[in-house]
Amino acid sequence: MESENKRRSFIKGLGFGTLFLGTMQYGFGAKEKNLSKKPHYGMIFDQNKCVGCSDCEIACAKVNHVPKNQHRLYVEDQTNPKNIMEKKYMRISCQQCEDSPCTHVCPTKACHRDEKLDIVTMTVEDCIGCKYCIVACPYDVRFINDETKAAENCDFCFHTNLPEGKEPGCVGACKYDALVFGDLNDKNAYINKILDIKDSVRLKPQFGTKPSLRYIPRLRKGVDDA
Numbered sequence: 700m701e702s703e704n705k706r707r708s709f710i711k712g713l714g715f716g717t718l719f720l721g722t723m724q725y726g727f728g729a730k731e732k733n734l735s736k737k738p739h740y741g742m743i744f745d746q747n748k749c750v751g752c753s754d755c756e757i758a759c760a761k762v763n764h765v766p767k768n769q770h771r772l773y774v775e776d777q778t779n780p781k782n783i784m785e786k787k788y789m790r791i792s793c794q795q796c797e798d799s800p801c802t803h804v805c806p807t808k809a810c811h812r813d814e815k816l817d818i819v820t821m822t823v824e825d826c827i828g829c830k831y832c833i834v835a836c837p838y839d840v841r842f843i844n845d846e847t848k849a850a851e852n853c854d855f856c857f858h859t860n861l862p863e864g865k866e867p868g869c870v871g872a873c874k875y876d877a878l879v880f881g882d883l884n885d886k887n888a889y890i891n892k893i894l895d896i897k898d899s900v901r902l903k904p905q906f907g908t909k910p911s912l913r914y915i916p917r918l919r920k921g922v923d924d925a
């Protein structure tokens with residue numbers, strides 16, 4: 700029921716017209732953000748809730764027509780082999796950086812930031828396949844789509860689900876509430892309610908790209924396998 704409520708509130712509010720937790724930075728509640736009227740979308744991945752079912756990967760590929768054997772997102776099993784009873788999974792995808800090297804280096808602006816929703820996305824027709832953006836991305840999450848021959852990244856389903864008022868495919872597919880999507884600049888958004896009460900991290904903060912993905916690290920149970 701909680702999940703349903705959060706989804707409904709997101710849809711209403713949209714108004715459309717190998718990473719490790721070793722490199723991370725804690726503490727990004729809504730109170731610490733500059734809340735403004737312009738939206739800035741982000742996502743939470745809760746490592747405590749993810750069971751590694753891959754439903755998010757499958758939904759992403761279907762919604763965004765990602766070719767077989769290519770991925771905008773995947774969930775990596777990072778379970779310590781010495782402690783296999785405590786499963787640990789990690790979402791690997793575009794971090795939707797606020798200061799995004801991929802958009803800075805693109806010579807044609809095929810890779811760009813949408814002005815209204817502040818999401819890093821693509822104009823596929825303008826891509827010349829130079830791969831500058833792929834080299835510039837510190838998170839190694841961009842790729843050239845085998846079919847379109849254009850670069851690609853997770854853009855929160857910018858061209859597919861969002862214009863239809865739906866949340867990203869991965870979020871809708873997750874039965875375990877491990878994924879939450881919303882406007883980080885809306886203090887009443889469900890995503891900010893969670894960030895206000897739970898510790899979260901950004902990956903690789905040393906690159907200074909200010910990712911919009913937040914990770915809620917798995918709580919340790921006894922054996923320290925972090």
Ligand code: SF4
Binds near residue numbers: 751875877
């Ligand atoms: S659908 Fe949810 S629980 Fe399953 S792998 Fe994805 S994030 Fe984890």
Ligand code: SF4
Binds near residue numbers: 802836
């Ligand atoms: S994670 Fe990579 S592809 Fe995504 S916005 Fe950052 S630099 Fe660009």
Ligand code: SF4
Binds near residue numbers: 804805806808831
């Ligand atoms: S591969 Fe495409 S999106 Fe990436 S920098 Fe080159 S033109 Fe831009």
